[in-house]
Amino acid sequence: MFRLVHTPAIFALFGTTLGALFTDPSQLKQTTYDFVVIGAGTAGNVVATRLTENPSVKVLVIEAGVSDTGFDSDLIRIPFLCGQTAINTPFDWNYTTVPQKALNNQVLPYYRGFVLGGSSSTNYLAWTRGSPDDYNRFANVTGDSSYAWDNILTYFKKSEHHATPEDGRNDTGEYIPSVHGFKGPVAFSVTGNLSNIDDRVLATTQELSDQFPFNQDTNSGNLLGIGWQQNSLGNGSRSSSSAAYLTPVLNTRANLDVLIQTRVTRLVTTGTSNGVPEFKSVEVAQTSTGPRFTFKANNEIILSAGAIGSPQILMLSGIGDPAELAKVGVNSTVSLPEVGKNLQDHPIVSTQWVVPDDAPTRDIYTLGEDPAAVSAGLAQWHANHTGIYANVLGNHMGFFRLPQNSSILAQFGDQSAGPGSAHYELAWVSGFMSVSQPFPTSGRYFSNINVVNSPTSRGSVVLNSSDPFTAPLIDPNFFDTDFDLQVMIEAIKAAVRFASAKVWDGYILHPYADLATALAPNATDADIVTYIRRWTGSIKHPMSTAAANGAEGKGVVGADLTVKNISGVRIVDGSVFPFIPSAHPQAGIYGVAEVASDKIKAAYHL
Ligand SMILES: Cc1cc2nc3c(=O)[nH]c(=O)nc-3n(C[C@H](O)[C@H](O)[C@H](O)COP(=O)(O)OP(=O)(O)OC[C@H]3O[C@@H](n4cnc5c(N)ncnc54)[C@H](O)[C@@H]3O)c2cc1C
Numbered sequence: 001m002f003r004l005v006h007t008p009a010i011f012a013l014f015g016t017t018l019g020a021l022f023t024d025p026s027q028l029k030q031t032t033y034d035f036v037v038i039g040a041g042t043a044g045n046v047v048a049t050r051l052t053e054n055p056s057v058k059v060l061v062i063e064a065g066v067s068d069t070g071f072d073s074d075l076i077r078i079p080f081l082c083g084q085t086a087i088n089t090p091f092d093w094n095y096t097t098v099p100q101k102a103l104n105n106q107v108l109p110y111y112r113g114f115v116l117g118g119s120s121s122t123n124y125l126a127w128t129r130g131s132p133d134d135y136n137r138f139a140n141v142t143g144d145s146s147y148a149w150d151n152i153l154t155y156f157k158k159s160e161h162h163a164t165p166e167d168g169r170n171d172t173g174e175y176i177p178s179v180h181g182f183k184g185p186v187a188f189s190v191t192g193n194l195s196n197i198d199d200r201v202l203a204t205t206q207e208l209s210d211q212f213p214f215n216q217d218t219n220s221g222n223l224l225g226i227g228w229q230q231n232s233l234g235n236g237s238r239s240s241s242s243a244a245y246l247t248p249v250l251n252t253r254a255n256l257d258v259l260i261q262t263r264v265t266r267l268v269t270t271g272t273s274n275g276v277p278e279f280k281s282v283e284v285a286q287t288s289t290g291p292r293f294t295f296k297a298n299n300e301i302i303l304s305a306g307a308i309g310s311p312q313i314l315m316l317s318g319i320g321d322p323a324e325l326a327k328v329g330v331n332s333t334v335s336l337p338e339v340g341k342n343l344q345d346h347p348i349v350s351t352q353w354v355v356p357d358d359a360p361t362r363d364i365y366t367l368g369e370d371p372a373a374v375s376a377g378l379a380q381w382h383a384n385h386t387g388i389y390a391n392v393l394g395n396h397m398g399f400f401r402l403p404q405n406s407s408i409l410a411q412f413g414d415q416s417a418g419p420g421s422a423h424y425e426l427a428w429v430s431g432f433m434s435v436s437q438p439f440p441t442s443g444r445y446f447s448n449i450n451v452v453n454s455p456t457s458r459g460s461v462v463l464n465s466s467d468p469f470t471a472p473l474i475d476p477n478f479f480d481t482d483f484d485l486q487v488m489i490e491a492i493k494a495a496v497r498f499a500s501a502k503v504w505d506g507y508i509l510h511p512y513a514d515l516a517t518a519l520a521p522n523a524t525d526a527d528i529v530t531y532i533r534r535w536t537g538s539i540k541h542p543m544s545t546a547a548a549n550g551a552e553g554k555g556v557v558g559a560d561l562t563v564k565n566i567s568g569v570r571i572v573d574g575s576v577f578p579f580i581p582s583a584h585p586q587a588g589i590y591g592v593a594e595v596a597s598d599k600i601k602a603a604y605h606l
């Protein structure tokens with residue numbers, strides 16, 4: 001399906017004079033900092049960069065993964081390669097899920113970034129905030145209005161800047177400038193390479209405007225409807241948290257040290273504070289049996305290892321459910337039973353249709369039939385960062401609710417964060433697109449992705465071993481609830497209605513492969529369910545495994561994101577969201593990390 005592209009690696013000359021990037025713990029000249037940030041991922045780089053704006057604050061960032069500028073790093077930079085950035089590359093943790101009982105016991109791949117920038121270096125770049133309800137619910141559960149939409153909006157703007165599409169198109173009318181930032185680190189832009197289906201997608205929003213209305217900017221606070229997809233992309237390249245926040249300051253700030261290829265194996269107790277155990281020290285190692293080193297934070301440890309890594313590190317430190325920890329031989333230090341619980345993720349399934357053989361779809365670049373087109377496209381990207389490779393896979397996406405008279409709502413209740421939140425998402429690609437199906441080697445296709453955006457199923461991350469170098473057991477528990485399954489059925493039916501608009505006549509020919517069975521005239525919902533159980537995958541949005549909760553005795557962190565019942569540790573990453581937002585989470589994680597950075601500065605008068 002995809003070919004790996006090897007181009008000359010460009011090695012940055014880090015560490016020559018200022019020495020801010022280190023690859024071995026023994027290289028560091030000091031062992032005590034003001035803050036130690038665990039994980040140079042999406043959120044970790046925001047916190048590290050904001051805290052070191054003050055030259056007197058010394059920060060060490062410890063990252064398990066590799067540099068994003070070495071071998072194969074074009075896979076990170078070139079947006080159109082995003083579908084292959086994680087698969088069998090040096091940039092991924094290579095996790096898999098436990099067998100998914102609602103998916104015929106399939107074990108699913110579960111990608112997470114293992115590189116500077118974390119998952120923002122390996123994701124699909126979609127830049128969506130979610131609905132105001134999502135953030136107002138976050139504020140409600142924590143009792144802290146700084147997460148409410150009207151307040152966090154300032155921080156969304158602070159994190160981003162609008163970038164011009166690579167094709168030089170005038171993008172007026174394709175986003176709403178007033179709801180966006182123009183000076184923040186992350187570049188976002190709408191497509192820089194129009195596709196042959198864009199006009200038809202937009203025409204469908206006219207023809208079926210009741211069901212599929214056009215929305216000039218789904219990030220505006222009005223999530224619902226179909227808009228131009230915004231991506232974390234500028235100047236033709238991926239704008240990761242490393243490219244946007246960390247790298248620009250790495251060699252210029254003497255108060256910022258970054259140690260890569262080094263794993264935090266546990267938090268270490270440093271006494272007690274306010275009557276609870278204090279953990280202001282971290283233990284690190286480069287291999288399972290290699291030497292251990294420790295680093296200490298005068299102020300606090302910021303845990304930004306993501307929705308899998310953060311609960312894993314807490315549990316390895318004896319912080320979690322004592323009975324579960326005992327099963328793998330970890331001595332409990334603090335009982336905090338919700339660590340690793342409440343995992344939420346968005347299930348995704350693709351539906352594809354066959355289109356005419358002469359349709360100018362993006363398949364020539366992805367199915368392996370036309371190596372010359374691939375070479376020419378890559379050459380153009382290298383020449384001036386334009387063309388198809390400067391773009392992601394799709395150009396439009398939409399967010400939708402079940403109709404008010406839906407029997408699903410009557411049976412289960414609304415389950416989303418509120419009336420402005422989406423139950424499901426659809427997005428369109430001119431070409432074959434799937435996270436689970438083998439790619440065909442020929443043909444031309446139209447793909448629709450279907451996503452459950454307000455799922456109620458909750459899974460877990462549990463230790464499988466006391467060895468920090470052994471993966472934990474990851475269970476997104478897809479379709480544990482019938483609500484989620486029913487919403488996915490409705491999403492697929494909506495995709496079919498979309499594809500049935502008159503504007504697609506003569507273009508969409510027939511469903512691809514076993515989608516034909518699910519959509520046959522005599523088929524029932526049971527046939528759609530068979531398709532869902534066979535082909536659902538993860539969109540790779542694990543969240544909420546160290547959830548924030550303002551109530552006594554609930555959650556893992558409080559409103560200020562400090563870990564409950566211990567002292568010295570704050571969590572800043574996707575794991576603290578009490579509920580998964582009803583959209584792709586990275587923009588929301590940047591926003592929360594910006595809010596948290598200001599909270600930390602305020603707490604230490606920085
Ligand atoms: C393939 C893929 C596609 C996606 N597509 C999109 C998309 O299009 N749009 C979107 O919004 N979201 C997308 N996501 C999700 C999004 O990228 C993540 O939700 C987000 O980046 C998570 O941010 P984080 O800070 O919580 O964690 P991460 O960015 O994953 O950062 C965690 C960091 O901690 C490091 N770490 C973990 N354990 C340790 C340890 N023990 N010691 C030291 N370091 C450690 C990791 O290596 C990593 O660098 C996608 C994710 C993937 C993987």
Ligand SMILES: *[C@@H]1O[C@H](CO)[C@@H](O)[C@H](O)[C@H]1NC(C)=O
Nearest residue numbers: 088089090091092093094114
């Ligand atoms: C994942 O596998 C790739 C090779 O397929 C490897 O380069 C990488 O180091 C692995 N990741 C981890 C965390 O071991």
Ligand SMILES: *[C@@H]1O[C@H](CO)[C@@H](O)[C@H](O)[C@H]1NC(C)=O
Nearest residue numbers: 139140141142143144145550
């Ligand atoms: C949370 O929502 C409930 C119900 O809408 C409301 O009564 C309560 O005051 C809210 N709490 C906060 C802290 O906003």
Ligand SMILES: *[C@@H]1O[C@H](CO)[C@@H](O)[C@H](O)[C@H]1NC(C)=O
Nearest residue numbers: 164168169170171172173174
């Ligand atoms: C883009 O188009 C808008 C409206 O048509 C116009 O006002 C604006 O000046 C144009 N911008 C540029 C840079 O041409």
Ligand SMILES: *[C@@H]1O[C@H](CO)[C@@H](O)[C@H](O)[C@H]1NC(C)=O
Nearest residue numbers: 316318328329330331332466
């Ligand atoms: C757990 O505690 C017991 C008793 O205090 C001790 O003997 C053992 O070494 C500890 N195990 C680990 C893994 O620390």
Ligand SMILES: *[C@@H]1O[C@H](CO)[C@@H](O)[C@H](O)[C@H]1NC(C)=O
Nearest residue numbers: 166379380381383384385386
């Ligand atoms: C970029 O390079 C391609 C081919 O290398 C060329 O056709 C195109 O005109 C260039 N575009 C710009 C904006 O320079």
Ligand SMILES: *[C@@H]1O[C@H](CO)[C@@H](O)[C@H](O)[C@H]1NC(C)=O
Nearest residue numbers: 235236381382383384385386
């Ligand atoms: C944009 O990319 C080009 C290469 O095409 C590079 O020369 C230029 O410096 C980049 N600009 C910015 C602002 O990064």
Ligand SMILES: *[C@@H]1O[C@H](CO)[C@@H](O)[C@H](O)[C@H]1NC(C)=O
Nearest residue numbers: 167192193194377387388389
């Ligand atoms: C889109 O990309 C293709 C392939 O790189 C290129 O031929 C085409 O000109 C691009 N279209 C636009 C509008 O830039």
Ligand SMILES: *[C@@H]1O[C@H](CO)[C@@H](O)[C@H](O)[C@H]1NC(C)=O
Nearest residue numbers: 402403404405406407408410
């Ligand atoms: C819901 O209402 C629409 C029209 O408003 C109607 O077409 C549809 O059949 C109704 N669905 C149910 C389940 O009642």
Ligand SMILES: *[C@@H]1O[C@H](CO)[C@@H](O)[C@H](O)[C@H]1NC(C)=O
Nearest residue numbers: 097098464465471472473474
């Ligand atoms: C969990 O650990 C057991 C025992 O060490 C091992 O057999 C199993 O493969 C592990 N499970 C996963 C999903 O890694």
Ligand SMILES: *[C@@H]1O[C@H](CO)[C@@H](O)[C@H](O)[C@H]1NC(C)=O
Nearest residue numbers: 517520521522523524526527
């Ligand atoms: C639907 O009809 C086809 C023949 O047209 C048949 O093969 C299939 O078994 C039928 N499916 C059901 C669910 O009746």
Ligand SMILES: *[C@@H]1O[C@H](CO)[C@@H](O)[C@H](O)[C@H]1NC(C)=O
Nearest residue numbers: 335336337553554555564565
């Ligand atoms: C914190 O500890 C107290 C007292 O041991 C306990 O009642 C409470 O449930 C704990 N908090 C959480 C979030 O587990």
